[in-house]
Amino acid sequence: MLSVVTKNWAGNHEYAAARVQEPASVGELQDLVGSAERVRALGTRHSFTDVADTTGDLVSTAGLPVEIELDGDRQQVRVSGGVRYGDLAATLQERGWALATMASLPHISVAGAVATGTHGSGDRTGSLAAAVAGLDLVGADGALRSTRRGDDDFPGHVVSLGALGVATHVILDVEPTYDVRQDLYTDLPWDVAVAHFDELTSSAYSVSLFTDWSSGRVGQVWLKGRGDSAPPDLWGAPAATATLHMLSGADTAAVTRQGGVAGPWNRRLPHFRMEFTPSRGEELQSEYLVPRPQVGEAITRLRGLASLFEGLLQVTEVRTIAADDLWLSGAYGGDAVGLHFTWVRDVPGVYAVLPRIEEALLPLGARPHWGKCFLATAELLRPAYPRMGDFHDLAERLDPSHKFRNAFLERHLGLAL
Ligand SMILES: Cc1cc2nc3c(=O)[nH]c(=O)nc-3n(C[C@H](O)[C@H](O)[C@H](O)COP(=O)(O)OP(=O)(O)OC[C@H]3O[C@@H](n4cnc5c(N)ncnc54)[C@H](O)[C@@H]3O)c2cc1C
Known part of the structure; x- marks a missing residue:
């Protein structure tokens, strides 16, 4: 099946590819990829950049039999x-x-x-x-x-x-x-959150902090606890008394069940319900994964820059990710903390502040989320990825004609078109 591609989910990137091919079988996909000059896989288009794009055809696996x-x-x-x-x-x-x-x-x-x-x-x-x-x-x-x-x-x-x-x-x-319960708290002072960061993020199976950078407070703390674990005392932060959306004024029907009611993991771990549009649907996102030991300094630097970007920010989310060994992962070789920004959909405004954020965070070893908005080029990013040279060798070996290359890979990974 063929369809005309338009834009990514956020609407800020118009794909250069003329069409999306949707093969109905793996054999059809193999013929298509084998005979293409340039081709790239497309998922559900939720990335905020040209990461998936190509000057050839995009190919989606959504039409393959579901197994x-x-x-x-x-x-x-x-x-x-x-x-x-x-x-x-x-x-x-x-x-x-x-x-x-x-x-x-x-x-x-x-x-x-x-x-x-x-x-x-x-x-x-x-x-x-x-x-x-x-x-x-x-x-x-x-x-x-x-x-x-x-x-x-x-x-x-x-x-x-x-x-x-x-x-x-x-x-x-x-x-x-397993079952998960969500317990939310509000208004935890930033200084307390930073001073007790390890206790805070280990106080439940999954912890997210939603905040701005200028009020001096972490507006919401979302704890997702497994099993019967009772919610802890968070240094006196008030427990939420109603269902909250992380974006002020947004419809709480979109978020998964809160209030300490245990339920299946798949109806609690995501913040958003499958049946609703996540977030407000009108936004950009950026995220930088900083090595965990640097989180205090990273937060101090961002709080110092808050006035630069407070008019663009809808909300920040802070999350933790355990170390892995995946060469291009944001948590390669060490535990990481994701500092995420949900921006208003002001493309020039957001891209104007990103250099300041990157000047603050990249020297701490921060790695950008590959699916969200960032600017750092391959040269700047290389020190954060000790296995980048091995990735280049692998890509060259598996794709000698560069059919899977695109402008994003050239710009941010240094893989020549
Ligand atoms: C509202 C919203 C909330 C988000 N929340 C989070 C979050 O909580 N945590 C987080 O880390 N990120 C989050 N993201 C970012 C998102 O998870 C990533 O951008 C993710 O890659 C999107 O997946 P996709 O299927 O849309 O991929 P696409 O954006 O379509 O493609 C992304 C990349 O995957 C490649 N790809 C796709 N399919 C295949 C395939 N079959 N084979 C090989 N390569 C393939 C593409 O070539 C491209 O390089 C969020 C994004 C949005 C819009």
């Missing part, structure tokens, strides 16, 4: 890459299984989310990509290849920004299902 195969003995599921996390999660839950983490929204495709290192929050939980145990990929020559955890170069394959091929299936770790 969700559980292997309870191995505690793994093999899922078609185009399936959305929310759909996978509902199936897993029905069958008594669960994922360790989810992003704030369930609407994103498995392969697309993994390819950019998408994450939720949790001191002891890796990103969505860290749960990947295997990938089946259509390579540049059209051949179908499998790579599994433990294979050489596997850690280079997972967060790969579509540069190595089109993932038809992803194998993910699963665990027996």
Whole structure:
């Protein structure tokens, strides 16, 4: 099937590709990729940049047969890459299984989310990509290849920004299902949050701080606790007495159940319900993952810059991500803290303040979220990615004709077109 591509989810990027191909079988996908001069995989279009784009054709795996195969003995599921996390999660839950983490929204495709290192929050939980145990990929020559955890170069394959091929299936770790309760607090002073950062982020299975940078307070603390764990005392911060949206004035019907009511993991770990548009739908996002030991300094620097960007900011979210070994991951080699910005949709305004934010954070070893707005070029980013040279070698070996390359990969990874 063919369709005309227009824009990404946020509407700030118009794809250069003329069309999206939607093959109905893996064989059709193989023919298409093998014969293309330039081609890139497209997921559910939730990235905020040209990361997925190409001057050739985009190809979506959403039209491939939906397969969700559980292997309870191995505690793994093999899922078609185009399936959305929310759909996978509902199936897993029905069958008594669960994922360790989810992003704030369930609407994103498995392969697309993994390819950019998408994450939720949790001191002891890796990103969505860290749960990947295997990938089946259509390579540049059209051949179908499998790579599994433990294979050489596997850690280079997972967060790969579509540069190595089109993932038809992803194998993910699963665990027996569990319940989660959400307890929200308000108005925790920033100084208390920073002074007790480790206690705060370890006070529940998954913790998110929603805040601005100028009021001196973390406006909302969202604790997602597993099982029957009672909510802790957060240094006297008031517990929320009503359902809250992280964006002031936005419709609370869109958020998952709060108020300490335990429920299935897939109806609590994402902030947003599958049936609603996440957030307000009119926004840009940026995020920088800083090495955990640098979080206090990073927060101090951003609070110092607050007046520069407070008119552009809808809300910031602070989350934690456990270390992994994936070469291009934001948590490669050490625990990380994600400092996320939901901006108003003012493209020139946002891109005008990003250099100041990057000047403050990149020297601390910050890595940008590959799916969100940032500016840093390959030269500036290289010190943060010790395995970038290995990734270049892998991309050259698997895609010698550069059919999966695009302007984004050239600009930010230094992979020549
Ligand atoms: C409202 C909103 C909330 C968000 N919340 C979070 C959050 O909580 N945490 C977080 O970390 N991020 C978050 N993001 C960012 C989002 O998770 C990433 O941008 C993610 O990559 C989007 O997945 P997608 O399926 O839309 O991929 P796309 O944006 O379509 O593509 C992203 C990349 O994946 C590649 N790709 C897609 N499919 C395949 C495939 N089959 N094989 C190989 N490569 C492929 C593309 O080539 C491209 O490089 C959010 C985004 C939005 C819009």
